[in-house]
């Protein structure tokens with residue numbers, strides 16, 4: 387892409403630019419937090435499908451609560467965990483809109499678990515971007531439903547004891563068992579290869595909605611260096627060494643690819 391620059395309008399080649407679907411404002415996320423990467427991937431998908439004018443995003447409660455300030459499309463703020471219910475209402479009221487939610491693991495898999503499971507079971511034609519950083523980021527690092535066994539958090543200072551607190555919830559594995567879910571994939575954003583795969587999955591989740599295929603969820607294994615107590619670089623390593631072995635990446639359900647139809 388070329389752009390005119392300066393008074394004389396000289397042409398410069400643009401090799402890297404902000405997606406149109408992201409507002410030109412600084413993000414508030416901590417240094418090394420991968421929420422920003424996922425925002426960019428979602429915005430790129432919106433740009434590439436050229437759907438900015440008809441997209442409605444539903445923001446969660448959590449560190450990404452201010453997603454409504456960052457995406458350059460219509461946005462609605464949902465009560466904690468209720469984004470899939472709000473998305474259901476919006477999409478049913480106007481099926482011509484493209485509706486996505488952006489939710490953390492506390493939001494989606496703790497207080498909002500019922501809304502998530504039932505939206506999937508109903509095969510709502512919505513797109514869910516689910517950020518799994520294994521902790522409650524916004525509120526200061528408490529244990530999340532996705533915190534790993536043995537993980538030290540503010541509310542598990544000796545490490546998550548599964549005898550006391552139970553095991554982590556594996557959202558993709560669980561939802562893929564539901565007949566209603568169309569497309570479920572887990573990706574990560576800790577290196578270039580994984581980011582490219584995440585982009586493909588996010589685009590697919592929007593494509594499915596455009597084609598009317600139904601409930602699509604992409605779980606993104608993400609970092610929270612601040613509450614993990616790690617440097618940004620070590621947080622990316624921790625994803626490889628601890629998160630991905632417990633939460634394997636891949637496609638968990640893809641009904642259309644298997645040629646299955648809803649009866």
Ligand SMILES: Cc1ncc(C[n+]2csc(CCOP(=O)(O)OP(=O)(O)O)c2C)c(N)n1
Pocket residue numbers: 447448449450466489490491492493494497517519521522523524525530610
């Ligand atoms: C009804 C209600 N209960 C609890 C809270 C407190 N609260 C705010 S954000 C949050 C969890 C945030 O964690 P997560 O969804 O994993 O997102 P992250 O901040 O890690 O991106 C909680 C429990 C709230 N705002 N509203």
Ligand code: SF4
Pocket residue numbers: 414415416418419420421449519523524609610611612613
């Ligand atoms: S607290 Fe964690 S999830 Fe929240 S912005 Fe900071 S690094 Fe990101």
